[in-house]
Amino acid sequence: MADPGATGGHARTERNMTDHRPLTAAELDANAEAFARVIERERATDVHAVLARVGSSWIAVPAARVLRVTRAVKPHRIPHRSHRALRGLANIEGEVAIVMDLASLCGFSWSPTGDDAARMIVLGERGAAWAFEADEVPGTVAGNSQDLLAAPLTVAASGAGFTTHLMPCATGHAGILDVDALLAACAEAVRA
Amino acid sequence: MNLGGFSMFDLYKAEAEQHGRALSDGLVALENATDPSLVEPLMRAAHSIKGAARIVGFEQVVTLAHAMEDCLVRLQRAQEPIVPARVDQLLKGTDLLVQSAQVAEADVPAWNTAHAAAIADLASQLQQPAAAPTTTMPQVPALPQVQPETPPTASSSASPSTTSNGPRSAADILQERPALPTSGPAPAAPAAAAPLPSAVSTHAAPPPTAASTTTKPVAGESSVMVRSRNLDRLMRLSGEGMVEARRLEAMQARLRAIRTRERSLEDLFDRRRQRQDVSDLDLEQAHAAIRNEVALLEADLQAHLRRTEELSTTLHHEAIDCRMRPFGDTCLTIPRTVRDLARSLDKDASARLEGQSVSVDRDILRKLEAPLTHLVRNALDHGIESRAERAGSGKRAQATLRVSASHQAGMLVVEIADDGRGIDLGRLRAKIIERNLSTPELVARMSDRELTDFLFLPGFSTAKAVTDLSGRGVGLDVVQTTVHEVGGSVEVQTELGRGTTFRMRLPVTLSVLRAAIVSIGGEPYAMPLARMERIDRLDHDALEHVEGRLAARVNDEVIGLVRGDELLGIPGDAESGALAVVSLLTRQRTLGVIVDGFLGEEDVVVQPLDERLGTVPHVSSASVRQSGELVLILDADAMAIDATRRLDEGTLRGAAAGSEDARSRRYRVLVVEDSLTVREVERQMLTRAGYMVDVAVDGLDGWNALQRDRYDLVLSDVDMPRINGLELVRRIRADRKLASVPVVMVSYKDREEDRLAGLEAGATAYLTKGAFHDRTLLDTVADLIAASAG
DSSP, X not given: OXXXXXXXXXXXXXXXXXXXXXXXXXXXXXXXXXXXXHHHHHHHTOXXXXXXXXXXXXXXXXXXXXXXXXXXXXXXXXXXXXXXXXXXXXXXXXXXXXXXXXXXXXXXXXXXXXXXXXXXXXXXXXXXXXXXXESEEEEEEEEOGGGOEEOOHHHHTTSOOOEEEEEEETTEEEEEEOHHHHHHHHHHHHHO | OOOTTSOHHHHHHHHHHHHHHHHHHHHHHHHHHOOGGGHHHHHHHHHHHHHHHHHHTOHHHHHHHHHHHHXXXXXXXXXXXXXXXXXXXXXXXXXXXXXXXXXXXXGHHHXXXXXXXXXXXXXXXXXXXXXXXXXXXXXXXXXXXXXXXXXXXXXXXXXXXXXXXXXXXXXHHHHTOOOOOOOSOOTTOHHHHSOOOGGGGGGTSOOHHHHHHHHOOOSSSOOOOOOHHXXXXXXHHHHHHHHHHHXXXXXXXXXXXXXXXXXXXXXXXXHHHHHOOOOHHHHHHXXXXXXXXXXXXXXXXXXXXXXHHHHHHHHHHHHHHTTEEEGGGGOTTHHHHHHHHHHHTTOOEEEEEEOTTOEEEHHHHHHHHHHHHHHHHHIIIIISOOHHHHHHTTOOSSEEEEXXXXXXXXEEEEEEEEOSXXXXXXXXXXXXXXXXXXXXXXXXXXXXXXXXXXXXXXXOOOOSSOOSSSOSSOSHHHHHHHHHHTTOEEEEEEETTTEEEEEEEEESOSSEEXXXXXXXXXXXXXXXXXXXXXXXXXXXXXXXXXXXXXXXXXXTEEEEEEEHHHHTTOOOOTTOSEEEEEEXXXXXXXXXXEESEEEEEEEEEOEEOOGGGOOOTTEEEEEEOTTSOEEEEEOHHHHHHHHHHHHHHTOSTTSOOOOHHHHHTSOEEEEEOSOHHHHHHHHXXXXXXXOEEEEESSHHHHHHHHHHSOOSEEEEOSSOSSSOHHHHHHHHHHSTTTTTSOEEEEESOOSHHHHHHHHHHTOSEEEEGGGGSSSHHHHHHHHHHHHHHO
């Protein structure tokens, strides 16, 4: 036996699809308001970052600069290179990447835990990538640039200067990294 | 084979190239054997080209191929003898046929017009009886300067421009050969008696439009030829890979079925607990069914894993094999070159090719082409005697030039050996002294190898006369440079009156190497097998101390040991129980490197080390193991050289350590020189003058030494393997820490342009090795160190 409800629903859909009556001014206003809300919502999140934890510090890496996030692997040390920020080399999905110690570059001490949550964040360009270990990378975070806070004096004056601003996140605040400055410091460190 | 994607003209080109090569090889063989039965395949080849040319409207090719075919028919029927002059004409025709395969379709009418007269003449000659053998020596063009870079292959160099100064392949050179002088007038054929009109030579210099259209590389990615066998195997293996992957789906379904059974079992347990209406037998049966399913699945999974592992390993090897080509690919033109050049020099010689099927990386093969051609020409011009000279010394009339390839200890060894007159080492000594390149005392002490190394100096030639072909001393230095560029070496062995052998040792491939994987400091390193003697497992207790240095008895020999972790500057566990010793091949003695353990043997795909790291001493490159683990590939040569040096210096553990205070009071000079004799002379001179001297055996070794230690001055040779002196000084100048170190270059090269090249590269001073005779060298060193210290 045919399902009358289904037939009725089908008929209603057909009617809606062929219903091309002009919208009223009120409907147009309502639509414009809805679109404006969407745009506003998007404007409100103009900062997108990958959130990572290194020791007790939360770091926000601008998402556009992240090539990939992978499971952490132990880097291979490089003979005759003892710069504390140079951790070594690692195979990141078939590509040999230089692994740097973000904590050393920022001037604090930290050792990777190496547990299951540990990840590597790969920055830079394909073929010239830099990888950084993190204890965990829970995901991305979005925010509005107007909500960002200036880096505290203790960070700004530390000399490392990779944190441009602080971004509110679920765990408190994450320091937004100046990726260009960080990569320049990496390049300097491997030459030393 | 589906040829639907090719135009008729593409097919013509393929056919003309293939049959052209067969004609060229066959004609040379025919001349040596003068056997009419060898003619038939040549007739077929000419006939095939004629047919294909007719289809695409290549009229002149039709005319030429027809004339050649007619001529070959007469040879086959023994209506005329097979004489060199006739073979010359047929080869010339073959060259034109091959050249026609390089012409773009749009340029066919122009090519027809440009070659009409020449082809008509050649066709006419082919119809006439050939000239007498003694009157048909082709002229040979001047020796082209061999450059390190060469065009990919002879067949792909479609623009045989006569005006180009750039590198040219043997095929190009042969195509440029001028028309045959026909001093023996052929009866009833006045046209044949006259030299071929100039139009003939235009075949080697086609109109600019033709050249520009035929040589333009295809835009976009470069393409390489892969043997169809390789491609078939790759496709088959990738197909198997897909099948294996699908098996996993079936296994997943079976796993789900097991879960369902497991849930049923749980239900049985529940019912038994609640209502007690389930017997032990029911439970046992349900459990047994699950156990059986799991066992079957486990067996299948293991088989799958084994197959997948085998498959991926085979796939990996097959992909590597795609890079390889047979050595014979680079020998295609050699019999022809030998034949033509021998005739031009009025010599009798034939080529013997050996090891043509030896696999070589296509990059190495390409690099090998120019040096090989040069050495062949050199052997014909200088090594092989004239007919009269051979007859006088009781040798077989026909000289043999053997070109062979073989794999030896993981290296490709290419030999070019002639049974000619050999090199007179006495005359070589005299020449070295005459040119003031060294002192008579030093020359008297030089080994044969050190003496023959002078042959590779630019501008150095022992030839009595400069010929069109060679003798200007140009070329052998470029051969050496090219070989060094790929990490190889070249040496000469010679016996007066018996012949000369040039031996090139090259890596089989630049991209894959067979290596032992060892653990050092808890991390994997790849040690190229080609540089290793053996690996032995030892207990820590087996280590001994001899004069404070580590040693161990291995295979009835006590060998000196160094700790790998210490050599690499990596903290390791010095007191671990079992260990392995890798014995490295060094020039003087066996050196053992202590490693934590031996992890296996693998083919590793070489990935260059990240440029951002600069040079990392003792590490040549990186690789990713099949397990996905990163491994660093060690430069065993550098390790051996460095370990030996540091043991001598006492800067490795267990070695007799010198007092750093005492060392620091003296200025330190690094001598970088590949000749043992010269190096020793420099070391002794400087040591006597009060300097603390370290030595390095080539540029890379020197660079590594500079990375480790501080020096007040560097004294460097120019021509050295791996990194030459110019590159070394450039690196020093580009390095912040080293830029201010004075560098004195010392070389046999005394031309002004060589001196300028040294100074432009950044040398502080450039001296010739004549400076050893007086105090110039010591004064220069003293002045520069004083200036630098002040």
